[in-house]
Amino acid sequence: MDVVSDAISAVHLGHPESRRVRVGGSWCARLDPYDGAGFHVVLKGTCRLLTDSGTQVSLGVGDAVLLPHGAGHVLADSLADPAVARKRAAPAERWLAETAPGGRTAPAETELLCAKYRLDCSRMHPLMAELPEVVHLPSRVGSHLELRAAIDLLAGELDELRPGSSVALPSLLDLLLVYMIRSWMAEATCGAWPGALGDPVTGAALRALHGNPAAPWSNDRLAAEAGVSRPTLARRFTALVGRPPMAYLTWWRVILAATLLRDTTDTLATIADRVGYGSPYALSHAFAREFGITPGRYRAQATDRSGRASTPR
The missing domain is CATH 1.10.10.60 (Homeodomain-like)
Structure with missing residues (x-):
């Protein structure tokens, strides 16, 4: 085991959850703080993310964002006024129900790949602890090639139930977590652990x-x-x-x-x-x-x- 693998294995609990979400029109969803980590990948369209602490990130096609400490946040088609966005945000449960097959009827202008991991935060390795509230990995030509390949594979598994999906899905989600942390370490300009391992x-x-x-x-x-x-x-x-x-x-x-x-x-x-x-x-x-x-x-x-x-x- 290497240090990054050990750091993840020490806190990882159970199987991650994931789904593909298609939304259209004007929308805004609230995701409460979570005892773990979550991520979103934009497969189509654009959206904005606003954390409870005020961090804002604009996301475009191919962008990935990791919330390693389970920060509460709002996802929306736009965030012209953060205070208004927080007030009009629908709870995640209702939002997911509306965007499930047979739910929302508006044309899908934005598609997201959403997932979350349960983590045991009582014994967080300092490498995991020093990850920022939001790790934004924008899509750029020639960057994060392994992460992009894993995203494509995961999106394909979510589009159609295939033999072996119950094994492939959690394995791909675990792989995405590793690739996102690896990508952050490769680009980090601060933090002790990228320097320590380098x-x-x-x-x-x-x-x-x-x-x-x-x-x-x-x-x-x-x-x-x-x-x-x-x-x-x-x-x-x-x-x-x-x-x-x-x-x-x-x-x-x-x-x-x-x-x-x-x-x-x-x-x-x-x-x-x-x-x-x-x-x-x-x-x-x-x-x-x-x-x-x-x-x-x-x-x-x-x-x-x-x-x-x-x-x-």
Whole structure:
């Protein structure tokens, strides 16, 4: 696993939801804050997006917009007056019902691909946490080629129910999330994590820690892996990541343990071994220090949130 994959996997819950929306005439829809992330892609026409905090984005054909923190927002054909737009916005449920087949009869001037992901925000990786409220990826010739290909594939799956769609749709949606975050990182002019992963020393150290978190890492061993001295590693890693290498590893091991508690029925002893702790007691102590609850209680709460049938061990 690489850092971006780990960051997404740590918070991703269940299967994403998606639909293709066709609207015409004058329209305005309100989408409430969501415990997760959402995105919209404009397949036809134009529209405007206004978040609750006041961020406005004009969207054209091929534009994609990711709301990684589930910000409440309004989508509309136009937003000449944001205050008026908020007042006249229809709730998302009614808007989606109107735009469903057999609903709105106005010619479809705008087509949108809309989706949302459930995320466990209690243990957000800092890479995900530092994503801006709105990630706007405008359509430009020669840019975001992988993202455009995935959008085309997803739109095709939504147009017609085909054999294997129940597997293809969530997989394509997960792929879109990866591509949107990857595109943001490639173009980001601020933020620590694009710089951290792009730095040859810090990036190498992060890949090593995420590639084998259970290894008996030390500052000396990690510095050798990155090909620099221990002081150089400590200085660059801490400056870019915000904490020293071993402190980051301790934190990541606990986050990884939380993911395994949520997604598997492995015993605590097995999980401790997988994330690099010598005993279940040592893991329990570190886990309680980070989350304020025992691993067993965390697993029970995570099971309730995700609806999984895993049995606490």
